[in-house]
Amino acid sequence: MKLLFRLCYLLCFFQVTADACEAGGIKVNTDFDGASSANLLTECMIDIENQHIRLTFQPENTPINNSPWYAFKISSQQPQNVSVKISIVNGSHRYHPKYSVDGKHWLPLTFTTSDEYLEFKLHSAKHPVWLAAQELITNNDYHLWAKELATHFDIKTSVLGYSVQQRPILKLISDIPQSNKWVILVGRQHPPEVTGAMALFSFAETLLSTSTLAQSFRREHNIMILPNINPDGVALGYWRHNANGVDLNRDWQAFKQPEVKAVDDALSELTTKGHHIVMAVDFHSTHNDIFYTMPHDYGIKQPYLVKNWLNLLDSKYVDFNVIQRPGNNPDRGVFKQYIADTYKVHAITYEMGDHTDRAFIKQFAVDAANTFMQSMLTAQHDQLHLIAKPND
Structure with missing residues (x-):
């Protein structure tokens, strides 16, 4: 029975x-x-x-x-x-x-x-x-976010390129005609890493805001935001890879994946026209809150820029440590290494913890963006001062 x-x-x-x-x-x-x-x-x-x-x-x-x-x-x-x-x-x-x-x-x-x-x-x-497993932030959410930004800020939205499965890769630009310096923000190379996506949203919104600091920053710097360069992985619920089964953050030497190739082509086109990439931030998630940076003695411009920025950010918190983890991995094909080797400037991997309080992620990103702008403008002022100073 x-x-x-x-x-x-x-x-x-x-x-x-x-x-x-x-x-x-x-x-x-x-x-x-x-x-x-x-x-x-x-x-x-x-x-x-x-x-x-x-x-x-x-x-x-x-x-x-x-x-x-x-x-x-x-x-x-x-x-x-x-x-x-x-x-x-x-x-x-x-x-x-x-x-x-x-x-x-x-x-x-x-x-x-x-x-x-x-x-x-x-x-x-x-x-x-x-x-x-984590909050859903879908491809449509990115398009809605870009549309909302356009109602508040002066940005241009376009398609950078297309993924393996022909999904559009969104590009947002806030550019000032008289400036030829570019800050690049990249997100969602790895689909499940939504706390990094949350940080990118607040960081980017702060750079685009109407604050006096942000307006001063944008007079000197253009901003390119690529919030989701793995739309296939996001749509399909993948753990890590794109539709070809490749980790995009290991393809920045081979450039075999269309998503990575599209970013490289866009940055190469800028520099061909006489523009300069001056800094890049790549947003991710991991078990803990941490910043993976390039070593200050790696031979990049303004060697102490990131260290000064993150030290300034750390000084604003009593009960939270801003952990800096310098590293050089020339053969891994990661984004920050690609930026450093190709353009001789700083790039960081901005990691938010999987379980970090969501309200803290947003507020921390605002503080990170404000101290980032302060540090960039200070470094630029100091550099101009040195150039203008007569030789002894």
């Missing part, structure tokens, strides 16, 4: 669909931008009797950094409490699960972990609930 029941359960109540799975009025689906694509969700099982949902996710390819992304929706015909168990292939749980009832506003879930599962309980109803 038990065997007959199990057979009936599997055949009569369990249905696998193209999007995910459905059984007994409970539905799991991934039919939205940023959700885990079909090849990443390898198991989707609904145990109706025990109200359990079991999901298994795998990365787009291996080897890969341990950044196990997942995003899906759950709904049910009748309100009920369900237990969700998530397991990861070729990775371990890095992110703390979050939920949303509208896909925009997110709250943390109470969860437990073991060697095999991450588990949490959820109240499900007809209105779907979004579940994700």
